[in-house]
Amino acid sequence: MTAPTVCAALADFVAASRWADLPATLRHNARRALLNHLGCAIGVARDPAVRTALAVMRPFSGAATATVVAQGLRLDPMAASFVNAIASNLLDYDDTHLATVIHPAAPVAPPVLALAEQRGLSGAAALHAVLLGIEVACRVGLGVSPGHYARGWHITASAGVFGAAAGCARLLGLTAAQTAQALGIAASQSSGLVENLPTAAKNVAVGNAARNGMLAALFAEAGYEAAPTAIEGPLGWARAMGDVPDVGAMAGELGTRWEAARNTYKPYPAGIVFHAVIDACLELREAIGGDAARIEGVTVAGDALLLARGDRVVRNERDARVSIHHAAAIALTLGRAGVAEFEMPAVDDAALARFRGRVVAQLDASLPRGAARVTLRLADGSEQLRTVIAPRGSLEVPLSDAELAAKFRSNAALGGLEERSDALVAALWSLDEAPSLLPLMRLLA
């Protein structure tokens, strides 16, 4: 007996999974992923990039049956998925599967929610499909990591399309055989380039991952087929993209190893390697009584990745979100690192600019990936030092439910849904009891 193909193994798993049989922590993780995802999408509802995506897609929408988050309108499920995926990933403030750097909910959740809304399916069905979609996206991505991203593939989009296909296939009740075809069709739609990450072209690829994953499931439902070895075959997805796939990472230990359980949620809308810098600076601010005027100099030490990513001049919001100097400046002088602290008023603020100039980045190869040590030189000649190995939001120090809800409320306020925050949080925490998504979607409109 030969081993099943990757598509077949993942499809069998997806089609056979039962929500009630899953561990409670995993089911709760699905709720957390959705809460975080929707908050991120709401937070940027007024961003021009999201508004443009909406304007471009609107003439290409069929019957408007799916809510576009915080826009006060609906589009067809494919167009709505496209816009919602773009919104939730816009600031990279969404969830992160650290081993692959996939932001999995952005491509997976929008098409599942859109189809569930259109077809009147339950909250539990949607949560289950989102969880399985996240699992599939992270597994497929893991099997080609880290080479895939390093070679230039924006893995959130390129692996995300498989998760979207799996989630939609499950939601639509496809058979295992149809689900395998959906994954194979998704392989022929995978794209997204790292070269384009500093630009809005990134958004198009993330939006496509969502809508094309849905399309894969719909074509599989309608009888289209794909090569069984579309993922691992000699002329298939992984090798065309430059990798010898790790089939075991993709399709091994199904049901016992859950990549979805390794999904993390960011407390700050900055590159994830800067989170330890921010944590250390927030602690140090407390230690000096909040008086940033006492600080004469700041040294931030980290590994090579931190320095490669973050030792830079800050000219715009994108720079700010990946700057050691800016992260230290806002945390030490303002005591906050929310969305507003990375926007243009903060970038252009003269006092913050001066403070950024006092921050020196320094290599310490002995520090692990993601860690940082911050040293303050104070006016009285003394020094204060903090080292953070596992920042808030990491797997070791996950955000609590209360912290996630606070992040959601803060995003809701940015997106103009402040008054509905409590109702939305309550609806999401109890979503698996909801017979339909309509009450949630009304709140999200």
Add this chain to the structure above:
Amino acid sequence: MTAPTVCAALADFVAASRWADLPATLRHNARRALLNHLGCAIGVARDPAVRTALAVMRPFSGAATATVVAQGLRLDPMAASFVNAIASNLLDYDDTHLATVIHPAAPVAPPVLALAEQRGLSGAAALHAVLLGIEVACRVGLGVSPGHYARGWHITASAGVFGAAAGCARLLGLTAAQTAQALGIAASQSSGLVENLPTAAKNVAVGNAARNGMLAALFAEAGYEAAPTAIEGPLGWARAMGDVPDVGAMAGELGTRWEAARNTYKPYPAGIVFHAVIDACLELREAIGGDAARIEGVTVAGDALLLARGDRVVRNERDARVSIHHAAAIALTLGRAGVAEFEMPAVDDAALARFRGRVVAQLDASLPRGAARVTLRLADGSEQLRTVIAPRGSLEVPLSDAELAAKFRSNAALGGLEERSDALVAALWSLDEAPSLLPLMRLLA
């Protein structure tokens, strides 16, 4: 002064090109490409794969302003492009740029025609945009050939999206700067796998190349940007896909070297390496007075590619289109090699099956790529032999306008538009004088 990026060079060329300044042969080639393209799309209008694509996309269409070829209905330009691209490429009977094996009109023409129909633009504007789109698709593909296809990328889709973007950008009158952004956005949407070519998943990628190229142009028009080096950058399209790009092949000699002039049109709906086999067999049939009963044995000699592709058992239509044995059998016994001769009745025909069994394939490494030598052993013990180096439809022996029109008529009959054949051919030959596409589109509906 540094050289312009590939996106910028191609965009400058596309935006500056003037239809009236182009050589007459090139402008005629645009008409030929469109005639061939539309005929192929009409011919398979009743194929279940096309009907399924239509059924899946129909609920996801906005205002129906663009004709779906030979289906009696319109969809929005994106959905119509998707279906029309699938139809025209379904049998690989469409145009072929031999150096890359791109079928360029399938991804390029549908989005251009759909937008031109929607916006009331002229026949010349559409022809010009199609020609420039074909040029861009073939140039981008040429810069990564042959490694790109060999590694697993279905280049008609993966390079086609650039052509669709360029054609739409030109049609919409985008500036050179916007056109460059469109090409960069297209890079993040490029996909399509060789592993999936034996399946319907191929269609989805070809349809996506058309609709996503349009989307790239629309997003560029709306202000979205991309990395200037999206194609040749260190983490850009070519390298992510596994190639060091030949930038000169992509962006050199613009306006003097025309890849669009190297586009060819197939006389037979079979793999292009089988065309010399068919030509030789048709000639031999003439030589023996059409009496196939005299044939006791057939030897087909060709290079390694012909044997690798074509020495196979024939179980279905797909096998038939890439079978040495089937190609020889139909040409020698029926004297034809049209669409019907590769369909299931022919595959299952007992006499043809017996004849296939009399055909032996033989390596002759001295024959050039695409050539074939066929030897008949006759009942009287004599032999007849023909060698074809350049088959009909090749660059050396292009189909005449009359042959192309005959191919169109034959396709139109298959698609149920027989009565309109003459009017359609006339409309296409004079398309550059048409102030609007509407008369053509009414005939195509």
